[in-house]
Amino acid sequence: MxxxxxxxxxxxxxxxxxxxxxxxxxxxxxxxxxxxRTGLSASLRAMSGVHLRLAHLALGGDSGLDPMVVNNLHMMHRNGTITGGLVGELVLLLQGVLGFSYSLHPVAHTTNLSAWDRVVEELYAGRADMMAGKLLRSLMRGRLLDFSCPFLTERSGAVIDQRYTHVLNRFRMTQPLESRAWYALLAVQTAAVLVLCLVTWCHLRMRGGSLDAEADPPPEAGASFWFLIVLGVFCQQGAVVRADGALSYRLAISAVYLLSFFIFACYSGTLLAQMAITRYEMPFATLNQALEQGWRVSNFTSSLGLRETVVQPLMGGRDLPQLPTSSDGPLQGRNLLLMTSATTDGLFRCLPGGSQEGQCPVCMHPGTTIRHDYSLVFRPHFPYLRLVNYVIPQLIDRGIMSRVLRRWQPRGISDILCPTNTVALEKTQFGVDNLKYVFLIVLAGTLSAIVVLFMERVASLLSMVYDRSHASLYNRLRPPLRA
Incomplete structure (x- = not known):
């Protein structure tokens, strides 16, 4: 050379x-x-001639899971060939790099074991080499099987009905303002009434305090008139403001009237805004508080790995036999479903491609969630595990796995969690459920106006009787005039 x-x-x-x-x-x-050769090229055709037996879930109609959604999250196949799915496409990517062949072996659930536990049993017995699907990694399963490096992080927690997050049914007419604000406004209005009554008393003293017995006293001469006028203004009933020719009276009454009108405008705007939106709030803060309120834990589709990985960490080490359980799901009452987000999507058909239309009927409590990783699972002592653990990070670093996740699992973690301390901005029109509160407010205002007018009439009659009796007594006691 x-x-x-x-x-x-x-x-x-x-x-x-x-x-x-x-x-x-x-x-x-x-x-x-x-x-x-580096990266993926270093492993090209490294498993050429190797045949893998892939165990996959065969969920029947009585499992409660939507087959379309489950296949999207796990594996889709036709005539023994993988055609798609989240884990199915990952298997195809590994096959394209490593060059192995495969055959599919369905595994169904039985009366004693769930389909996921059956897959663990098949892999541990050596009747399958790899699972074509997602499987929770628990301590018990980690002792029996070989898990690859994680390729996906998901969240598990307490799943509840979306209807329990709406609190608009607890609406009150005093809701827009706090108690301290109502007390402050009442104090201001009371002080204004007292000041006006004091002005009236001083005005009467300056005019001599004598009234003609034959003539009816003017309405502004009594302190009750000023009190009821301000009370009517405070009730926002548009009471007729009457005063004499003194400019100070008109200014005082106008100031109180404008203050009441401004407060009423702010209150009405806030009240309408409260009724025009849908507010969300969680019915409980912790799972222990939920159990104290009478919530029950649903024991639907509770595999051994799910109980070890999700139920026990969330419930402080307690398992399902130690908790108040129910055979119903969260849509049948005040029941908690301790489940992974992926299984929740399969149960309630929340992912695109399922039969559920519109918004997902359930959500996951944001304060009672845990994160866990998903990995590929193999039979014990799988000889090519190090090779698979070398290829998966390469797929993640190149963004290939992120594209696969967006294609088959478009719902993110934020879409799964329940909205808390927020409002639904999409609701901008009044409905029948909110329109009734408007009529209640109008009815309350009408009743207040009737009460104010009745009190004003009674006070006027009492004041007239008192003034006439006082005038007659004065006329009897005063000395007669000399000619």
């Missing part, structure tokens, strides 16, 4: 490769080294 300096040297093939490392090829009189 011709070296770089132009000299010619003879080598045998074995001695050259042992000395210079990588293999190459002869191109004319020169020996061209091949580039060292």
């Amino acid at each position: 011709i070296a770089k300096n132009g000299s010619l040297r003879m080598y045998s093939g074995s001695s050259f490769h042992s000395r210079h490392g990588p293999r190459g090829e002869c191109r004319g009189p020169r020996y061209i080294h091949r580039q060292r």
Whole structure:
């Protein structure tokens, strides 16, 4: 071979490769080294000729899971060939790199074991090499099977009915303002009434305090008139503001009237805004508080791994036999479903492609959730585990796994959690459920107006009787006038 300096040297093939490392090829009189393969290219066809038996879930109609959604999250197949699905496409990516062949073996649930526990049993017995689906990694399963490095992080928690997050049915007419604000407004209005009554009393004293017995006293001469006028203004009934010619009276009454009108406008705007939106609030803060309120834990589809990985961590080490359980789901009452987000989507058909239309009927309590990783699972002592653990990070670093996740699992963690301390901005029209509160407010205002008018009439009659009796007594006691 011709070296770089132009000299010619003879080598045998074995001695050259042992000395210079990588293999190459002869191109004319020169020996061209091949580039060292890195990344995915270093594992190309590394499992050529290896046949893997893939166990997958065969969920029947009595499992409660939507087959379409479950296949999207696990594996879709036709005539023994994988056609799609979240884990199915990952298997196809690994096959394209490593070059192995596969055959599918369905595993169904039985009366004693769930389909996921049956898959663990098949892998541990050596009747399958790999599971074509997602499986929770627990301590018990980790002792029995080989798990790859994680390729997906999901969230599990307490699933409840979406209807329990709406609190608009607890609407009150005093809701827009706090108790301290109502007390402050009442104090301001009371102070205004007292000031006006004091002004009236001083005005009467300055005019001499004497009234003609024959003439009816003017309405503004009594303190009850001022009190009821301000009370009517405070009830926002548009009471007729009557005053004499004094400018100070008109200014005082106008100031109180404008203050009441401004408060009423702010209150009405806030009240309408409260009725025009849908507010969300969680019915409980912790799971222990939920159990104290009478909530029950649903024991639907509770596999051994789910109880170890989700139920026990959420319930402080307690298992289902130690909890108040129910055979119904969260849509049948005040029941909690301790479940993974993926299984929840399969149960209630929340993912696109399922039969559920509109919004998902359930959500996951944001304060009672845990995160866990998903990995590929193999039979014990799988000889190619290190090779798979080398390829999966390469797929993640290149963004290939993120594209697969967006295609088959479009719902994110934020879409699964219940909205809390928020409002639904999409509701911008009044409905029949909110319109009744408007009529209640009008009815309350009408009743207040009737009460104010009745009190004003009674006070006027009492004041008239008192003034006439006082005038007659004064006329009897005063000395007669001399001619």
